[in-house]
Amino acid sequence: MTPNRALAQKMIELGYTQEQLAEEMNVALRQITGSTGNVSVRTIWNLLHGRTRRPIGRTRVALEHVFDCSIKDLGFDQPSPTPSEESVLRRTFAGAAAGIAAAAALPPTPGPRIGMADVDRLDAAFAGLVAADNSHGGTVSLETRAVAFAHHAMELQAVGSASQRVRQRLYYLAAAFTGTAMWAALDAYQPDRAEGHFERAMRLAGLSGNADIQLRLWGHAAVLSTQKKSPHDALAAAEAGRASSTCRRDPLARSLAAARLAGVQAEAGDERSARRSLDSAVDAFLRADKSELRPTWMAFYDQSELSGLSGLAMSRLGRHDEAEAHFHRTLGELRPAYVRNRWFYSTHLALSQLRQGDVELACSTATSVLQDPVSDSLTGRIERLLGTFSRELAGRAPRAQATESWKEQYGRRKGLL
Structure with missing residues (x-):
């Protein structure tokens, strides 16, 4: 038997499990014929795994109704029926009630059993993507891999049988992978692509019932x-x-959310609210039990990141001396694995120094980002920051020797990208 990947993909796109698709098809049959359908999990399993290659009668009509496309588009052999065949099918539905009831009583043939071992493998893959993001930032490769893993999680939902606990975890992982794809697009400064990932990720997060992943997505x-x-x-x-409920439960999550809120408030020019949020973030951080088990994606949030987010808020408020102090603390405490964040905060530090008039120091800081031996893919957000630095430097000190040196190195680097 050859699995029907076209049908599996359609189910993934609409978020259907086998049980949910069977229910939707039975609803469609009830709408069309006035009688309850007999589509079961066994039916769906046969369709997905290639045991049924030419669905006919009520099964075909229900599939086309639910997915709003032809049976051929769903990966099956039988083309759409003629109008006369459609009429015959509808007339015969009512007379098939006894056969439907008998078929519904048959025990379903289960698909492969999906368990926590499968979930654990996906968890490990998610941790690997998070680590890759920390090191290299948002790349097209990372985004593509994250989307592929999200599809795999939903494919397990579609073709396998599992407990409710496992299913909810699969929804969580699908949301987590899609959120990673969204973040990769944001880091690459591709907001339109990121927006498409966000809509799907939030729907999956809702199905998972997991508040932690919803916090990440917000x-x-x-x-x-x-x-x-x-x-x-x-x-x-x-x-x-x-x-979010996660913030009410966990002080560390509350600290992260408050620090992020401060940055948004600062962007809007609301200094009073931004400082109040930062005070709240610091207070919650001090209250948090750092040894508590938390989601993989939250591992980045520590004292260095709190300082970094504080620096961003101060920078947006025009408090560049305070921002510089925060960025120095961030870079002094940042863990080695967080390479992308080192580039990001170093570039912000250079901007803070430049905006205080320290041209030579700012150029030295910015140049350290260009000279990092592993920084061979400075795209997206960081590349835009370096572009901002270059423009502001040219406007502030166009004839300075440090400016000429920067222009030469930055131009050479741009030619390599």
Whole structure:
């Protein structure tokens, strides 16, 4: 038997499990014929695994109704029926009630059993993607891999049988992988691509019932809205994250959400609210039990990241001396694995130094990013920051020797990208 990947893909796109598709098809049959259908998990398993290659009668009609496309588009052999065949099918539905009841009583043939071992393998893959993001930032490769893993998680939902606990975890992982794809797009400064990932990720997160992943996605949504120049949406997303049940339960999550909210408030020029949020972030951070087991994606949030987010807020408020102090603390405490964040905060440090008039020091700091032996893919957000630095430097000190040296190195680097 050859699995029907076209049908599996359609189920993934709509978020259907085998049980949910069977239910939807039975609803469709009830709408068409006035009688309850007999589609079971066994039916769906046969369709997915190639045991049924030419669905006919009520099964075919229900599939086309649910997916709103021809049977051929769903990967089956039988083309769409003629109008006369459709009429015959509908007339015969009512007379098939006894046969339907008998078929419904048959025990379903289960698909492969999906268990926590499968979930654990996906968890390990997710941790690997998070580590790759920390090291190299948002790349097209990372985004593509994250989407592929999300599809795999949903494919397991579609073709296998599992406990409710496992299913909810698969939804969580699908949301987590899609969120990683969203973040990769944001880091590459591709907000339109990121927006498509966000819509799907939030739907999967809702199906998972997991508040932790929703908190992560609200944080990404605030960045997305900022990139799309929608400050009100950014504030709403940051506030939604801060109000989540995870933040009520976990002080560390509350600290992260408050620090992110401060950055959005600072972007809007609300210094009073931003400082109040930062005070809240610090207080919650001090209260948090750092040894508590938390989701993989939260491992980045420590004292260095709190200092970094504080620096970003101060920079947006024009408090460049305070921002510089925060960025120095961040870079002094940042763990070695967080290479992308080192580039990011180093570039912000250079901007803070430049905006205080220290041209030579700023150029030295920015040059350290270019000279990093592993920084061979400075694209997206960091590349835009370096572009901003270059423009501001040219405007502030166009004839300085440090400016000429920077222009030469930056131009050479741009030629290599």
